[in-house]
Amino acid sequence: MGSFGKWLTGIVILAIAALLFQLLTPWGARAHSVKMGESVKEALNTAGFSSIDVDMSGNVARLSGTTPSEDVKNTVVTTAENTFCEKCTDRKNDNIWHEVDARDLTVKKLVPTVSPYTLSGMRDDNGGVILNGYASSEAERDGILADAEALFSGMVTDDKIKIATGAPDASWRAVAAANLAGLAKLDDGEFSMNGEDSFLKGMTMSTDIRSEVNSLVASLPGGYGGAANIVVPNAEADNTGTINSEEVCQGLFDDLKGDAKINFAYNRAEINDEASLTLIRSLASAAKQCSNFRITVDGHTDADGSEAYNLDLSRRRAEEVVRNLVAFGVDVNNISGGGYGESRPIASNDTPEGMAKNRRIEFTVTRSK
Incomplete structure (x- = not known):
């Protein structure tokens, strides 16, 4: 064999040896990479x-996936950079043999799912609106705020709308717009949305405006139930829709009654003034909107007289209120009355003012009929 042949043979042997070394030795670069x-x-x-994926390219660890924040992303990168490889010896200091590429590691904020899914709007003392609740995206929140700004120009005084999923469907925005439009027509009021149910209450001096608001609430998108209770001073109640929230119904009764009293003839169970009958008419209208719930009417007295007499008087007064509510259209099966006499005072019976507070009628809304 000539010198060239020997040289070529040597080159081939060295190449084969190098290939075998690369393929078989655990200390090769490929093994280190794995x-x-x-x-x-x-x-x-x-x-x-x-959830973070790792793809090695030589000594570069390419990270991919999503993190909920920049801080979490930085922690992921730092963790990857500081990883030790006990098998990767004789490379860099502290067995850190690699580099990290985080270009495919993105930040995507987590959007929580909430229940109940709510939105509320309330007129403030300056005529503006305070919003609170949820929207499904930044775009939807911006849209709701734009609707509010168009109706209450420069008077959207508070913004507490948070981003979360859980809305019944895409019509949530349209329901919010209808409630905002109704609220803007009122002198005072508020609306609340809870899932597929919404309720708008307030006051206006015009029966025409009340009719407009009632029409807005009655024409909500399919699948949504709306109710409105709009007070017009010195006008008969004209409410619309059914309220499906026990809490909202109780709040409605509390608001309508407020500090007003149902007055009775002295030591009798006869209602003796038109203001009391007007209040009962409003309460009857509310009770009809809350037809999915049971209304309990409780009578209470002061401590003047015997316990037995006061117990009987409180019962008869509660039953008289029930009788009037039924006369104004409340389903008799949805309402009941009872008396507690002087046993549940809310003030001292030692003063005329305290005794007057203890003579009262209370309304309680419960789910069971």
Whole structure:
């Protein structure tokens, strides 16, 4: 064999040896890359970042996936950078053999799912509106705020709308717009949305405006139930819709009654003034909107007279209120009355003012009939 042949044979032998060394030795660069990738992935899993993928390209660990914030992203990158590879010896200091590429690691804020899914709007003392609740996206929140700004120009005084999922469907925005439009027509009021139910209450001096608001509430998108209770001073109640929230119904009764009293003839169960009958008419209208619930009417007296007499008087007065409510259209099966006499005072019976407070009628809304 000539010298050239020997030289060529030597080159081939060296090439084969180098290839075998690369393929078989566990200390080759390819083995280091695999081991390094496994070490990085294990470190991320241990740190709670199992959703992050690791793809090794030589000594570069390419990270991909999403994190909920920049801080979390930085923690992921730091964890990957500080990963030790015990198998990757004789490389850089502290067995750190690799580099980290985080260009495919993105930040995507987590959007929580909430229940109940709510939105409320309330007129403030300056005629503006305070909003609170949820929208499904930044775009939807911006849209609701734009609707409010168009109706209450420069008077959207508070913005507490948070981003969350859980709305019944895409019509949530349209229901919010209808309630905002109704609220803007009133002199005072508020609306509340809870899932597919919404309720708008308030006051206006015009029966025409009340009719407009009632029409808005009655024409909500399919699947949504709306109710409105709009007070017009010195006008008969004209409410619309059914209220499906026990809490809202109780609040409605509390608001309508407020500090007003149902007055009775002295030591009798006869209602003796038109103002009391007007109040009972408003309460009857509310009770009809709350037809899915039971209304309990409780009578109370002061401590003047015997306990037995006061117990009987309070019962008869409660029953008289029930009789009037039924006369104004409340389903008799949805309402009941009872008396507690002087047993549940809310003020001292030692003063005329305290005794007057203890002579009262209370309304309680419960789900069971």
